[in-house]
Amino acid sequence: MKKHSARVAPLSACNSPVLTLTKVEGEERPRDSPGPAEAQAPAGAEAGGRASRRCGTCSRAQLKKVSWGVAVALCVCASWAGSTQLAKQTFRRFDAPFTLTWFATNWNFLFFPLYYAGHVCKSAEKQSVKQRYRECCRFFGDNGLTLKVFFTKAAPFGVLWTLTNYLYLHAIKKINTTDVSVLFCCNKAFVFLLSWIVLRDRFMGVRIVAAILAIAGIVMMTYADGFHSHSVIGIALVVGSASVSALYKVLFKLLLGSAKFGEAALFLSILGVFNILFITCIPVILYFTKVEYWSSFADIPWGNLCGFSVLLLTFNIVLNFGIAVTYPTLMSLGIVLSVPVNAVVDHYTSQIVFNGVRVIAIIIIGLGFLLLLLPEEWDVWLIKLLTRLKVRKKEEPAEGGADLGSGPQSKNRRARPSFAR
Numbered sequence: 001m002k003k004h005s006a007r008v009a010p011l012s013a014c015n016s017p018v019l020t021l022t023k024v025e026g027e028e029r030p031r032d033s034p035g036p037a038e039a040q041a042p043a044g045a046e047a048g049g050r051a052s053r054r055c056g057t058c059s060r061a062q063l064k065k066v067s068w069g070v071a072v073a074l075c076v077c078a079s080w081a082g083s084t085q086l087a088k089q090t091f092r093r094f095d096a097p098f099t100l101t102w103f104a105t106n107w108n109f110l111f112f113p114l115y116y117a118g119h120v121c122k123s124a125e126k127q128s129v130k131q132r133y134r135e136c137c138r139f140f141g142d143n144g145l146t147l148k149v150f151f152t153k154a155a156p157f158g159v160l161w162t163l164t165n166y167l168y169l170h171a172i173k174k175i176n177t178t179d180v181s182v183l184f185c186c187n188k189a190f191v192f193l194l195s196w197i198v199l200r201d202r203f204m205g206v207r208i209v210a211a212i213l214a215i216a217g218i219v220m221m222t223y224a225d226g227f228h229s230h231s232v233i234g235i236a237l238v239v240g241s242a243s244v245s246a247l248y249k250v251l252f253k254l255l256l257g258s259a260k261f262g263e264a265a266l267f268l269s270i271l272g273v274f275n276i277l278f279i280t281c282i283p284v285i286l287y288f289t290k291v292e293y294w295s296s297f298a299d300i301p302w303g304n305l306c307g308f309s310v311l312l313l314t315f316n317i318v319l320n321f322g323i324a325v326t327y328p329t330l331m332s333l334g335i336v337l338s339v340p341v342n343a344v345v346d347h348y349t350s351q352i353v354f355n356g357v358r359v360i361a362i363i364i365i366g367l368g369f370l371l372l373l374l375p376e377e378w379d380v381w382l383i384k385l386l387t388r389l390k391v392r393k394k395e396e397p398a399e400g401g402a403d404l405g406s407g408p409q410s411k412n413r414r415a416r417p418s419f420a421r
Contacts, residue, residue: 069330072322076315076334081341083311084177087169090304096292097169099283104309105162108272112136114317115265132262139256139263145270153255154267158274160248165312167241174234176352177342179221182362183238185336185369189214190246192372198250206371213368220361264320329373336369 090100112133120126127135137144140153171180189211195201218239225231259267286292294300322331339362346352 065326069326072318072326073330073334075318076331077337077341079311079315080335081338083308083315084181084342085345086304086308088172088177090301090308091173093301097173098166098286099292101162101166101169102279102283103305104312105275106272107309107313108268111265112269115262136262136266139259154270155274157248158271160244161271162279164241164245167237171234171237174230176346176350178346178352180238181342182339182365183221183235184242185365186214187242187245188369188372190243191249194246194250199254202376206374210368210371213364217361217365220357224355224358224361261321332373336366
């Protein structure tokens with residue numbers, strides 16, 4: 001039997017896992033030919049039993065997926081909000097956003113080793129590291145991971161990854177974490193717009209409305225602090241981060257398509273290798289030019305740096321591989337749930353003012369994000385639901401009238417004696 005594995009796109013929860021339906025078949029034993037009435041009853045009971053068993057199995061599987069979805073969403077929320085808050089605290093002692101970005105991205109190297117450890121523990125057909133690596137390298141083409149492929153298909157995404165995280169962390173220095181986290185939710189609207197333009201994805205009016213809400217929320221968020229320089233720069237940085245992240249996702253889908261779990265893990269590990277080999281020079285230059293300078297290495301809060309890196313690694317692992325156990329929509333909810341968590345933390349740890357404009361902007365952007373989670377066939381499902389409700393409303397008065405009409409007749413029949421023999 002061939003194994004079908006779900007395909008994912010790194011930093012994206014847009015692909016659905018492959019669902020396989022299994023049939024429950026019972027054994028048929030030879031017996032005497034029954035009469036028509038006897039044959040229909042067991043056949044109907046057997047069909048009803050199979051249907052109920054299938055529905056029970058389906059509902060249990062869905063309940064399990066939803067339960068996993070809640071757990072995954074909470075994990076996404078905790079890791080994303082935790083990394084954001086920890087980065088904010090780190091900058092109070094270590095003002096070096098690019099160095100922090102470089103340090104955290106190096107941890108991407110662990111993706112493939114962690115995946116292989118899971119493969120060894122779970123897979124029935126265990127492969128060596130070399131065999132698994134070669135199989136995953138087929139994602140890049142028939143020749144595997146060559147030097148040309150590395151610089152044409154991996155290096156550009158490494159630059160986009162670093163730029164996304166650097167802009168996000170630099171924005172945390174300028175504005176509060178609540179505004180940063182809610183503005184980054186506009187990333188999903190940017191992905192839709194780019195997919196519509198570049199990938200020619202299906203046009204959906206509700207998603208255009210969501211994109212308009214996201215843009216309106218950005219403008220209102222800028223107005224909430226009175227167009228101060230720090231606020232405007234911070235908002236521009238986080239919007240730039242969301243835009244680069246959207247470009248990363250769309251280009252990945254355009255150039256590489258979708259990847260299996262092992263292929264995605266290998267790709268993310270390659271981004272970590274690219275970061276170590278080619279981005280390391282930038283923090284060194286920034287240190288000697290005193291753009292990002294620290295007096296001694298003993299003053300570096302290594303605990304905060306490692307904690308931030310672990311939380312960010314956890315976030316990316318759960319977001320990329322969570323579709324193996326649950327629905328992508330439930331995972332995406334974890335990102336928007338991090339906004340109220342950051343708001344509560346900011347309320348007690350900073351001097352943020354939740355004025356009316358800021359609250360409305362947060363609600364508008366959150367609403368736009370939720371609209372973008374609607375499936376493509378949501379309008380068809382809604383029409384079917386409304387049709388069923390209308391049919392039920394028409395049937396209820398008809399049944400009530402039939403009951404009233406049949407009541408006196410049945411009573412008269414019972415009262416009237418029968419003389420027929």
